[in-house]
Amino acid sequence: MPNFRPDGQRVAVVGATGAVGTEMVRVLHDRGYPVKELRLLASARSADRTLSTPYGDIRVQPFSLEATAGFDTVLLAVSGEFAKEWAPKIAAQGATVIDNSSAWRYDPAIPLVVPEINPSAAIGHKLIANPNCTTAVLVVVLYPLHRLFGLKRVIVSSYQATSGAGAEGMEELLEQTRVQLAGGTATSKVFQHPIPFNVIPHIDSFQPNGYTKEEMKVVWESRKIMGIPELSASCTAVRIPTLRVHSEAVTIEFEKPVTPEAARAALASAPGVKVVDDPARNLYPLPISATGKYDVEVGRIRQSLVFGDRGLDLFLAGDQLLKGAALNAVQIAECVLEHRKAA
Amino acid sequence: MPNFRPDGQRVAVVGATGAVGTEMVRVLHDRGYPVKELRLLASARSADRTLSTPYGDIRVQPFSLEATAGFDTVLLAVSGEFAKEWAPKIAAQGATVIDNSSAWRYDPAIPLVVPEINPSAAIGHKLIANPNCTTAVLVVVLYPLHRLFGLKRVIVSSYQATSGAGAEGMEELLEQTRVQLAGGTATSKVFQHPIPFNVIPHIDSFQPNGYTKEEMKVVWESRKIMGIPELSASCTAVRIPTLRVHSEAVTIEFEKPVTPEAARAALASAPGVKVVDDPARNLYPLPISATGKYDVEVGRIRQSLVFGDRGLDLFLAGDQLLKGAALNAVQIAECVLEHRKAA
Numbered sequence: 001m002p003n004f005r006p007d008g009q010r011v012a013v014v015g016a017t018g019a020v021g022t023e024m025v026r027v028l029h030d031r032g033y034p035v036k037e038l039r040l041l042a043s044a045r046s047a048d049r050t051l052s053t054p055y056g057d058i059r060v061q062p063f064s065l066e067a068t069a070g071f072d073t074v075l076l077a078v079s080g081e082f083a084k085e086w087a088p089k090i091a092a093q094g095a096t097v098i099d100n101s102s103a104w105r106y107d108p109a110i111p112l113v114v115p116e117i118n119p120s121a122a123i124g125h126k127l128i129a130n131p132n133c134t135t136a137v138l139v140v141v142l143y144p145l146h147r148l149f150g151l152k153r154v155i156v157s158s159y160q161a162t163s164g165a166g167a168e169g170m171e172e173l174l175e176q177t178r179v180q181l182a183g184g185t186a187t188s189k190v191f192q193h194p195i196p197f198n199v200i201p202h203i204d205s206f207q208p209n210g211y212t213k214e215e216m217k218v219v220w221e222s223r224k225i226m227g228i229p230e231l232s233a234s235c236t237a238v239r240i241p242t243l244r245v246h247s248e249a250v251t252i253e254f255e256k257p258v259t260p261e262a263a264r265a266a267l268a269s270a271p272g273v274k275v276v277d278d279p280a281r282n283l284y285p286l287p288i289s290a291t292g293k294y295d296v297e298v299g300r301i302r303q304s305l306v307f308g309d310r311g312l313d314l315f316l317a318g319d320q321l322l323k324g325a326a327l328n329a330v331q332i333a334e335c336v337l338e339h340r341k342a343a
Numbered sequence: 344m345p346n347f348r349p350d351g352q353r354v355a356v357v358g359a360t361g362a363v364g365t366e367m368v369r370v371l372h373d374r375g376y377p378v379k380e381l382r383l384l385a386s387a388r389s390a391d392r393t394l395s396t397p398y399g400d401i402r403v404q405p406f407s408l409e410a411t412a413g414f415d416t417v418l419l420a421v422s423g424e425f426a427k428e429w430a431p432k433i434a435a436q437g438a439t440v441i442d443n444s445s446a447w448r449y450d451p452a453i454p455l456v457v458p459e460i461n462p463s464a465a466i467g468h469k470l471i472a473n474p475n476c477t478t479a480v481l482v483v484v485l486y487p488l489h490r491l492f493g494l495k496r497v498i499v500s501s502y503q504a505t506s507g508a509g510a511e512g513m514e515e516l517l518e519q520t521r522v523q524l525a526g527g528t529a530t531s532k533v534f535q536h537p538i539p540f541n542v543i544p545h546i547d548s549f550q551p552n553g554y555t556k557e558e559m560k561v562v563w564e565s566r567k568i569m570g571i572p573e574l575s576a577s578c579t580a581v582r583i584p585t586l587r588v589h590s591e592a593v594t595i596e597f598e599k600p601v602t603p604e605a606a607r608a609a610l611a612s613a614p615g616v617k618v619v620d621d622p623a624r625n626l627y628p629l630p631i632s633a634t635g636k637y638d639v640e641v642g643r644i645r646q647s648l649v650f651g652d653r654g655l656d657l658f659l660a661g662d663q664l665l666k667g668a669a670l671n672a673v674q675i676a677e678c679v680l681e682h683r684k685a686a
Contacts, residue, residue: 153649154649155498155594155649157500157579157592159502159542159581159583173540174524177520177524178524181517181520181521181524192625193625193629193631194631197516197584197585197586197630197631198585198629198630198631199502199583199585199590199629199630199660200629201590201592201627201628201629201642201643201658202622202625202627206622206623209645209646209648210603210622210643210644210645210646211645211648211656219648232648232649233648233649234594234647234648234649234656236500236592236594236643236656236658238502238590238592238658240502240542240583240584241540241583241584241585242540242541242542242584243540247542247544247581249500249544249579249581249592251498251577251579251594260553279545279549279553280549282535282536282545284544284545285544286536286541286542286543286544287540287541287542288536288537288540288541299544300544300553300579301553302552302553302554303552303553304577305552305554305562305575305576305577306496306497306498306575306576306577313554313577313579315544315579315581317542
C-alpha cells in the first residue's frame with residue numbers, strides 16, 4: 001500500500017463513519033501525515049462496513065479499548081459522553097488522543113488547541129481537546145487582530161450549516177427540501193424544526209443564562225485558546241439551510257485604534273486565513289467558495305459604526321468540517337509529531 | 344361588488360403585479376380599509392393582465408399620471424427611480440402617496456413612518472415614505488425598549504429572505520434549488536451568486552464606507568423613524584436561502600439598566616410585536632412561523648454578555664412583505680384616513 005509509510009505513525013480514527021471522521025481520514029492523507037497503519041473504529045452499529053478511503057478500502061471495526069492499544073495517535077470524532085469515558089483510558093495506553101467533542105475542553109488541565117494560535121499548549125499532553133467548529137473558524141481571524149490591536153469586545157452572529165449536526169443534518173436538509181419542493185410539508189428529526197427555507201436560532205441545549213451551549217462554547221473557548229480569560233464576548237448561533245461552512249458576522253471593539261487597511265494587512269499574512277475582500281468585484285466570503293478549503297475566508301472588513309476608530313465589522317466563512325474539526329485535529333497531531341521529532 | 348364601500352376611498356396601487364403590490368391589495372382587504380374603487384397599475388410590460396384579488400378579478404392598467412388622477416390614496420410598490428420622478432406629481436394631483444421605495448426616505452421634508460412609532464409624522468403630508476423592510480421589522484421591537492431604557496448602541500446581523508428581492512428572488516431560489524438537487528450547478532441572475540445552500544453578505548450596492556446601502560438604510564432609517572439622530576448603530580445584511588421573513592440577531596446597549604424580564608414585559612404589551620420566547624419548549628422566532636403574520640416575532644431575549652446589565656441580546660423574525668412593506672404602507676393610509684375623519 002504505497003500510501004502507508006514504514007517510518008510513520010500508527011493512527012486510529014474513532015467515529016470514522018461520521019462527517020468529521022471521514023474528513024479526518026481525507027485530511028491525514030491530503031497533508032501527507034506519515035501513517036504506518038490506519039485503523040478505523042466506530043460504534044458496533046456503524047462498524048463492520050468497508051469504507052473507501054484515500055488509503056484504499058478499509059474495514060471499520062467496532063471500538064474497544066484493546067483496538068486502540070499500541071497506536072501513536074487516536075483521533076476521536078465521537079460524542080461528548082463517549083469521549084468523557086474513553087479518552088483518558090486510551091491516552092493511558094500511551095497514545096496521543098485528540099478529542100473533537102466538548103467533553104474535555106473546559107478542564108483547566110486539558111489543553112484546547114488551535115495550532116495557528118497556541119501550538120505549544122499541546123506539548124507534553126496525551127489528551128488534547130479540539131475546539132468547537134464555530135470557535136475554531138472565528139479565532140484564526142480574531143487572533144492576528146488581537147496581537148496587534150487587543151480584543152476588548154467581540155459580538156458574533158453565526159450562519160451555521162446543517163453538517164454541523166453531522167451527515168444526518170445534511171441529509172435531512174436535502175431530503176426535506178425535496179419534500180417541500182414536491183409540495184409536501186417538511187418535517188424534522190435531527191433539528192428542532194423543519195430546516196428547509198427556515199432558520200433556527202437554537203443549536204445545542206439552552207443554559208440558565210438564556211444562551212445556548214453552542215453560543216457559550218464560542219465565549220468560553222475563544223478565551224481559553226487565545227489566553228484572554230477576561231474577553232468580553234457574545235454570540236447568537238443560528239442554524240441555516242446550507243450544507244457546509246459556518247459563516248459569522250463579527251463586530252469587534254479593540255483596545256487600540258484600528259483601520260480596515262491595517263486589519264486586512266494583518267490578516268493577509270496570517271496562517272489559516274484568506275482575505276476575500278473586494279466588494280467592487282463581488283468578492284467576499286461565501287459558503288460555496290469556502291467549502292472544502294482549509295483557509296477561513298474573511299472579508300467585508302470595515303470600520304465599525306458603533307465602536308468608531310477602535311472597532312471593526314467583518315464577515316467570515318470557514319469549512320467547519322475542516323478548520324472547524326478534522327483539519328484542526330490533524331494539525332494538532334502534526335504539532336505533537338514535530339515536537340517529538342525535534343526533542 | 345360587495346367588498347367595495349360607496350363611502351370608501353379611491354385607492355390605486357402602482358406596481359400591483361409585484362410581490363409587495365400583491366400583498367398591498369390583500370392587506371387592504373384583510374384589514375377592511377374602506378375602498379370605493381381599486382385601480383391596479385403597473386409598467387406597460389406587466390400591465391394588461393387580470394389579477395385575481397380579494398376584490399375580484401381586476402385588470403391591470405399601464406401606469407400614467409392621468410390614471411391616478413382623482414384617487415385619494417396611491418400606494419407605490421415601484422423602483423426608487425420611478426418614485427423619484429412620479430411620486431411628487433401624483434401627490435400634486437391631491438392623492439396621499441405612500442412610497443415603498445427608498446427614493447424619499449432621507450429627504451428631511453418627507454416623513455418616514457412606522458405607525459406604531461411616529462404616526463403623527465404622517466399628518467399634513469401628501470407624500471409619505473415607507474421604510475426599508477429590515478428596518479421596519481427591527482424598529483417595532485427597538486422602540487418600546489428605547490422608551491423605557493434608552494437605546495445607546497445597536498448591532499444587527501440580518502438573515503434576509505429571497506423575496507426581499509421580489510417575486511423573482513423567490514423564484515430563483517426555488518428554481519435553482521431544484522437544479523442543484525437534480526445534480527446540476529445552480530446559477531444566478533437576481534442575486535450576485537447562486538443562492539441555494541449559500542449565504543451572500545451583499546444586499547444593495549456598496550457604499551464608500553464599506554457598508555452596503557441595505558446596511559446603511561437600517562442605520563439611517565432607524566434614527567429618523569425613532570427620532571434618535573445620534574443613535575449608534577451598525578448592520579451586516581446577509582441574504583440567505585429562505586423564501587419569506589427577515590430574521591435579525593440584535594445586540595443592544597442601553598442608557599439605563601435593563602433585564603430580560605423587563606424587556607419581555609415591555610414587548611408583550613407593544614403593538615405589532617409578539618413575544619415568542621420559551622426556549623424550554625423550543626419556542627423562539629422562526630421564519631416559518633412568522634410567515635404571513637402581521638406581528639414581528641421576538642425572542643431569545645437575554646442579558647448581553649458584552650454590555651452587562653445595560654445590554655440585551657435578542658432575535659426577531661418579521662414578514663418583510665407585510666410589516667416590512669405592504670402592511671406598514673396600509674397602516675400609514677389608515678393613520679391618514681383616521682386623522683382626516685377626526686379633523
